[in-house]
Amino acid sequence: DPDFAKLDGTPPSKIAVVGAGIGGTATAHFLRQHFGPEVRIDVFEKGSVGGRLATVTVNHQDYETGGSIIHSLNLHMQDFVQQLGLKYRKSVAGKTAVFSGEGFILEETDWYLLDLFRLWWRYGISFIRLQMWVEEIMEKFMRIYKYQAHGYAFSSVEELLHSLGGSGFINMTRRSLSESLLELGVSQRFIDEVIAPIMRVNYGQNISIPAFVGAVSLAGAQANLWAVEGGNKLVCSGLLKLAKANLIQSPVTTITLRSTGDYHQYELTYDSQNEKSSELYDIVVVATPLQQNINSGISFQGFEPQLPEIAGSYHQTVASIIHGYLNCTYFGFPDPKLFPFSSILTTDTPGLFFNSAASVCPVNITSGFRRKQPQEAGVYKVFSPKPLERSELKTLFKSYYSVQVTDWLAYPHYGSTQGLPPVVLHENLYFLNGIEWAGSAMEMSSVAAKNIALLAYHRWNRQLEMIDQKDLMHKVKTEL
Numbered sequence: 001d002p003d004f005a006k007l008d009g010t011p012p013s014k015i016a017v018v019g020a021g022i023g024g025t026a027t028a029h030f031l032r033q034h035f036g037p038e039v040r041i042d043v044f045e046k047g048s049v050g051g052r053l054a055t056v057t058v059n060h061q062d063y064e065t066g067g068s069i070i071h072s073l074n075l076h077m078q079d080f081v082q083q084l085g086l087k088y089r090k091s092v093a094g095k096t097a098v099f100s101g102e103g104f105i106l107e108e109t110d111w112y113l114l115d116l117f118r119l120w121w122r123y124g125i126s127f128i129r130l131q132m133w134v135e136e137i138m139e140k141f142m143r144i145y146k147y148q149a150h151g152y153a154f155s156s157v158e159e160l161l162h163s164l165g166g167s168g169f170i171n172m173t174r175r176s177l178s179e180s181l182l183e184l185g186v187s188q189r190f191i192d193e194v195i196a197p198i199m200r201v202n203y204g205q206n207i208s209i210p211a212f213v214g215a216v217s218l219a220g221a222q223a224n225l226w227a228v229e230g231g232n233k234l235v236c237s238g239l240l241k242l243a244k245a246n247l248i249q250s251p252v253t254t255i256t257l258r259s260t261g262d263y264h265q266y267e268l269t270y271d272s273q274n275e276k277s278s279e280l281y282d283i284v285v286v287a288t289p290l291q292q293n294i295n296s297g298i299s300f301q302g303f304e305p306q307l308p309e310i311a312g313s314y315h316q317t318v319a320s321i322i323h324g325y326l327n328c329t330y331f332g333f334p335d336p337k338l339f340p341f342s343s344i345l346t347t348d349t350p351g352l353f354f355n356s357a358a359s360v361c362p363v364n365i366t367s368g369f370r371r372k373q374p375q376e377a378g379v380y381k382v383f384s385p386k387p388l389e390r391s392e393l394k395t396l397f398k399s400y401y402s403v404q405v406t407d408w409l410a411y412p413h414y415g416s417t418q419g420l421p422p423v424v425l426h427e428n429l430y431f432l433n434g435i436e437w438a439g440s441a442m443e444m445s446s447v448a449a450k451n452i453a454l455l456a457y458h459r460w461n462r463q464l465e466m467i468d469q470k471d472l473m474h475k476v477k478t479e480l
């Protein structure tokens with residue numbers, strides 16, 4: 001039974017958040033909401049505010065190179081944008097095709113009914129089964145907003161998922177997407193030709209990823225996606241301001257447990273202008289991956305027993321933003337004027353060097369914006385598992401003016417570990433990014449942020465009845 005707070009009911013005086021990505025900045029915002037105006041909230045960032053939300057500039061315009069699309073039912077992201085007075089940027093419509101390495105095996109047309117007919121002809125009712133499956137999961141996932149609005153928190157990702165979708169959701173983090181879809185009656189051909197390309201563009205991985213993150217990825221392929229006008233990272237800088245948090249632009253190197261009797265605090269050591277500084281905090285939230293290959297540079301000291309090592313690794317995905325002329329001939333269209341696609345997905349074909357290529361819109365689009373035609377120079381985003389070689393660039397592009405490469409450790413390498421990382425590392429020390437192992441997306445980090453703020457608040461105030469409650473569906477129905 002945890003003994004985690006001062007017993008006299010005094011509020012915490014200092015809270016630290018490590019990492020100013022969407023997870024860390026949303027945590028600072030929710031902590032401020034729950035703990036009130038008095039507590040000092042310091043947010044440490046070793047790189048840029050936004051983390052994996054980032055843009056690059058091409059020809060005087062900015063393009064998303066990290067997290068780019070947001071689902072219309074991602075309510076925390078929606079709420080941040082509204083509270084911060086930011087604007088939505090709707091995805092500009094465009095046609096998609098699936099490339100096998102030899103040619104297109106699936107092509108979207110201008111005719112919705114024709115596309116539906118083709119899908120039915122090729123895959124039977126697989127796509128309807130799939131759509132219903134994703135809808136059902138989304139509906140259950142959305143219970144989290146109600147639970148969180150009623151103040152309920154969860155001490156682990158498993159508890160959170162279980163409250164939303166019971167053991168079904170937990171199992172979805174353990175079994176593969178392909179296995180789940182085959183069981184649902186989705187055809188192998190549909191999995192190979194439609195599902196695999198979506199997993200490749202969204203997570204750079206194949207259909208053996210767990211079913212839960214597979215469903216998140218499929219939700220990210222639905223219609224009605226949006227982004228933030230001016231760049232998604234504006235949400236992070238906005239939330240820091242809204243939270244009245246102090247941004248400390250330094251890497252945290254050590255988190256040391258300091259104990260006075262039964263009372264614990266955490267000393268954060270950080271590099272500040274070439275010298276080490278340190279400060280004591282009552283509550284600490286680590287909002288950055290701690291897996292070894294990410295190298296956060298944080299070591300934990302003074303914990304007895306030692307904190308468990310966080311297993312698994314992050315997956316390399318390279319985003320290249322290329323300004324140039326697409327080589328339509330490579331895709332079987334010698335005349336670029338006849339090339340109708342703005343997004344090219346790929347099948348899991350051995351030796352294929354890229355996961356996707358798409359014409360992209362700048363983060364500020366004026367009302368008259370139109371996508372460039374392939375015969376004009378345009379800006380494209382190519383995802384690949386490794387940096388593109390010159391010969392590969394020459395294959396995809398007839399010629400180009402510029403290439404900007406961001407080599408990401410983008411999201412978990414699903415399957416590199418079993419089980420989900422812990423949320424509670426110590427009495428008042430929390431870890432946000434375990435949620436990515438269920439599914440990595442801006443909204444997942446935002447859900448985790450709200451959960452940790454609630455959890456930290458209830459644990460500090462010993463309101464244990466608000467943590468890991470069962471039968472929440474019933475409880476929220478009968479509560480005001």
Ligand SMILES: Cc1cc2nc3c(=O)[nH]c(=O)nc-3n(C[C@H](O)[C@H](O)[C@H](O)COP(=O)(O)OP(=O)(O)OC[C@H]3O[C@@H](n4cnc5c(N)ncnc54)[C@H](O)[C@@H]3O)c2cc1C
Binds near residue numbers: 050052066317410443
């Ligand atoms: C290429 C790509 C495409 C994606 N596309 C989408 C998408 O379209 N839609 C979507 O919803 N999601 C997408 N994602 C996923 C999404 O971007 C992430 O899930 C989300 O941004 C993670 O946010 P975070 O705050 O949890 O982590 P991060 O953004 O990684 O933030 C962690 C921060 O902590 C900082 N930090 C690390 N160590 C220290 C230290 N020792 N001291 C101080 N600071 C430290 C880091 O510099 C970083 O800024 C994409 C990701 C990538 C890479």
Ligand SMILES: CC(C)=CCC/C(C)=C/CC/C(C)=C/CSC[C@H](N)C(=O)O
Binds near residue numbers: 070219221444
């Ligand atoms: C969390 C829920 C319920 C839904 C989120 C759905 C979503 C927006 C998933 C996107 C996941 C992701 C990692 C996409 C990466 S690539 C995005 C895009 N295709 C691009 O080209 O940048």
